[in-house]
Amino acid sequence: MLSASQPSQIPAEEMSFEGALRELxxxxxxxxxxxxxxxxxxxxxxxxxxxxVHCEQKLKSAESRLERIVQGPKGAEAVEPLKLG
Numbered sequence: 912m913l914s915a916s917q918p919s920q921i922p923a924e925e926m927s928f929e930g931a932l933r934e935l936x937x938x939x940x941x942x943x944x945x946x947x948x949x950x951x952x953x954x955x956x957x958x959x960x961x962x963x964v965h966c967e968q969k970l971k972s973a974e975s976r977l978e979r980i981v982q983g984p985k986g987a988e989a990v991e992p993l994k995l996g
Contacts, residue, residue, distance in 0.1 A: 931965050934962055
């Protein structure tokens with residue numbers, strides 16, 4: 912499990928979407944509990960930000976790939992914007 916004083920040592924950009932999301936959820940939970948001292952809170956927040964950016968990039972990439980798959984023989988004319996969530 913995630914330690915308050917030691918976020919994962921794996922760089923966010925090397926993580927899978929699912930792994931990054933799990934760690935981000937653990938960080939949010941830990942910060943919401945309020946049992947973390949200031950210095951550890953800052954470290955967790957910084958790690959959380961990196962994970963958030965990584966997850967957003969992964970989602971944007973997946974959305975782009977799905978739009979290409981959905982495109983028909985007429986290209987962009989046949990594509991409706993993909994709505995996630």
